[in-house]
Amino acid sequence: MRYKVAVVLGTRPEIIKMSPVIRELRRRKINYFVIHTGQHYSENMDTLFFKELDIAKPKYNLGAGGLPFNKQIGFMVNGIEKIFRKEVPYVCIVQGDTVSVIAGALAAKKLDIVVVHHEAGLRSHDITMPEEINRIITDHISELLCFPTKDALKNLQEEQFNPMLYRNTGNTVVDAVNQNLEIAKRKKAGLLESLKLEYKKYFLTTFHRAENVDKKERLKGIIDGLSKVADKHRDRMIVLPLHPRTKKKIKEFKLKMHKNIKIINPVGYLEFLILEEGAELILSDSGGIQEEASILKVPCVTLRDNTERPETLSAGMNVLAGTNPILIAKCAEQMLRKKIVWKNVFGYGKAAVKIIDAIEALMKKRRNVFAIFRWLFLSLRRNIVNIFSRR
Ligand code: UD1
Ligand code: UDP
Numbered sequence: 001m002r003y004k005v006a007v008v009l010g011t012r013p014e015i016i017k018m019s020p021v022i023r024e025l026r027r028r029k030i031n032y033f034v035i036h037t038g039q040h041y042s043e044n045m046d047t048l049f050f051k052e053l054d055i056a057k058p059k060y061n062l063g064a065g066g067l068p069f070n071k072q073i074g075f076m077v078n079g080i081e082k083i084f085r086k087e088v089p090y091v092c093i094v095q096g097d098t099v100s101v102i103a104g105a106l107a108a109k110k111l112d113i114v115v116v117h118h119e120a121g122l123r124s125h126d127i128t129m130p131e132e133i134n135r136i137i138t139d140h141i142s143e144l145l146c147f148p149t150k151d152a153l154k155n156l157q158e159e160q161f162n163p164m165l166y167r168n169t170g171n172t173v174v175d176a177v178n179q180n181l182e183i184a185k186r187k188k189a190g191l192l193e194s195l196k197l198e199y200k201k202y203f204l205t206t207f208h209r210a211e212n213v214d215k216k217e218r219l220k221g222i223i224d225g226l227s228k229v230a231d232k233h234r235d236r237m238i239v240l241p242l243h244p245r246t247k248k249k250i251k252e253f254k255l256k257m258h259k260n261i262k263i264i265n266p267v268g269y270l271e272f273l274i275l276e277e278g279a280e281l282i283l284s285d286s287g288g289i290q291e292e293a294s295i296l297k298v299p300c301v302t303l304r305d306n307t308e309r310p311e312t313l314s315a316g317m318n319v320l321a322g323t324n325p326i327l328i329a330k331c332a333e334q335m336l337r338k339k340i341v342w343k344n345v346f347g348y349g350k351a352a353v354k355i356i357d358a359i360e361a362l363m364k365k366r367r368n369v370f371a372i373f374r375w376l377f378l379s380l381r382r383n384i385v386n387i388f389s390r391r
Pocket of ligand 1: 041245
């Protein structure tokens, strides 16, 4: 292929979900490069994932981590634009809904580079969330919308996107789980034992969303809810790999944790897959973890008032608890008792192949359109030359 592809990413979930796409670009020998905005930068939120997922260190790293939002987005757009001017890619792929995603899409759009949005069409219908704003704007400036589920398609239809723009690709979260679960089981076999956990006899929790952890009452609500769950199940540990944003806020608000909540540092993807698969129940406000819980067939309680993954709710694999402690405890009991019929709502693990197929088809179409215009131009010129030469 002659066209060049830019992959822009910046956070832990983007590295994970983009890894199957990067591997597929590499397999097809497509000319690509990766820009890391540096939004996530700690070893265990960033570098570790490139090593584990067998993808090369990005060609560029902007080092935008830790800046306040207004400075961060300007810094990223500026940095990405400079690189685009130098590299001149034809296509830019972004995934999800973070600041890095919107920055990549804006910089590409400005230079007339084709924006491809993986995980298009997700909507929480809560416009106060920065992620909702990012995904709506990114969808509206993309030329190829790779949507993962029927609910995402419905959102795109309701917003009257041109059907020529979107493709059903599934979500690379399934590819990533399929590609890494067996590796994780092999390489991290002793993990549960080393954490003194027993398979299916512990709960796993994570929370980091700004709307949850930046507000003391909501963060306290989650911690109190988890304490109620811990009190009810004294024979179960609740493992909490603590996100750096949450760590900072727990310290700032001086919040205390129940003794059965086991705090650990964020772990790599392979270890996290083992922790998820071995858990009896997951309680989280993460987007990606709601998806992985359903793929790994672990009941999930979502610590939010809404979700952009409603298919997990309607399939009965997930429930919304918000941050009210009583509701969190009630939802945990409900999901522990429930007989769940597991459904495959995020596709079958060929999303990366479908995304690159869709890009290749778009490039072919563009080349065809270009060829038609060239033919028209040349034949028009020939006719004009003929007319004048006859005179
Ligand atoms: C971001 C995304 C969120 C996504 C999450 C994935 C936005 C608006 N938010 O939230 O949608 O779900 O990533 O985890 O883009 N920090 C570190 N080391 C790191 C990363 C962060 O110490 O490697 C600390 C810094 O103090 C930083 C804070 O965490 O200021 C918040 O990081 P930031 O990237 O702004 O937001 P996240 O909460 O990670
Ligand atoms: N994850 C991980 N280590 C951890 C916690 C999460 O590897 O300690 C992975 C998890 O498997 C999922 C992704 O990180 O693929 C989710 O990231 P996060 O919750 O930070 O972001 P979100 O999906 O909410 O945007």
